[in-house]
Amino acid sequence: GQQLNQSPQSMFIQEGEDVSMNCTSSSIFNTWLWYKQDPGEGPVLLIALYKAGELTSNGRLTAQFGITRKDSFLNISASIPSDVGIYFCAGRGNEKLTFGTGTRLTIIP
Amino acid sequence: DAGVTQSPTHLIKTRGQQVTLRCSPKSGHDTVSWYQQALGQGPQFIFQYYEEEERQRGNFPDRFSGHQFPNYSSELNVNALLLGDSALYLCASSFVNEQFFGPGTRLTVL
Numbered sequence: 001g002q003q004l005n006q007s008p009q010s011m012f013i014q015e016g017e018d019v020s021m022n023c024t025s026s027s028i029f030n031t032w033l034w035y036k037q038d039p040g041e042g043p044v045l046l047i048a049l050y051k052a053g054e055l056t057s058n059g060r061l062t063a064q065f066g067i068t069r070k071d072s073f074l075n076i077s078a079s080i081p082s083d084v085g086i087y088f089c090a091g092r093g094n095e096k097l098t099f100g101t102g103t104r105l106t107i108i109p
Numbered sequence: 110d111a112g113v114t115q116s117p118t119h120l121i122k123t124r125g126q127q128v129t130l131r132c133s134p135k136s137g138h139d140t141v142s143w144y145q146q147a148l149g150q151g152p153q154f155i156f157q158y159y160e161e162e163e164r165q166r167g168n169f170p171d172r173f174s175g176h177q178f179p180n181y182s183s184e185l186n187v188n189a190l191l192l193g194d195s196a197l198y199l200c201a202s203s204f205v206n207e208q209f210f211g212p213g214t215r216l217t218v219l
Contacts, residue, residue: 003150003151003153004151006151033207035210040212041212041213042113042199042201042210042211042212042213043152043199043210044210045207045208045209048206048207088151088152090151094165095140095142095157095164095165096142096154096157096165096167097142097144097152097154097201097208098154099151099152099153100151101150101151102149102150102151
């Protein structure tokens with residue numbers, strides 16, 4: 001099935017560093033979403049974006065809906081240990097979600 | 110307020126068998142979607158149920174079928190299991206807007 005292109009595939013950072021990841025698609029979406037998934041759990045919604053060009057923050061997280069409607073990025077500032085996990089972008093069109101391939105974030109002590 | 114719940118948590122089946130997974134949506138949600146997540150991949154959309162009807166379907170064979178009950182809960186049925194059906198099966202519920210996921214059912218096919 002289709003998956004969106006998400007990069008990087010994995011990141012190894014130190015606590016306190018900023019993180020940036022992005023997602024691209026060949027299709028246009030009306031909504032972009034970012035989820036975080038911990039081991040053994042379902043994805044948890046972090047941020048939802050509804051309009052091209054929209055920039056939205058949720059605490060230390062900031063995400064943008066690309067102007068072409070085919071991409072989105074997520075930034076995490078001043079990372080902390082609980083940020084560890086797998087981050088997925090998802091595009092929504094016609095109700096169903098199409099997910100990215102995921103970015104695994106690891107914090108090096 | 111309970112979130113999305115799924116049962117069972119884990120399941121082991123053998124090839125050729127049939128399986129039924131269950132999902133109770135978050136309170137107030139009327140739409141249920143099912144996703145399959147293979148190891149190391151993002152979730153893949155199977156189908157969505159609304160008003161007890163299948164509203165949309167992803168690229169999955171007819172071996173995958175579902176049902177939604179009047180209380181909005183849902184079941185996912187998979188017939189003639191294959192080794193490749195081993196995955197985490199996620200249920201998500203929604204009401205108009207965004208989908209909230211349950212913890213999933215880990216299915217292993219031997």
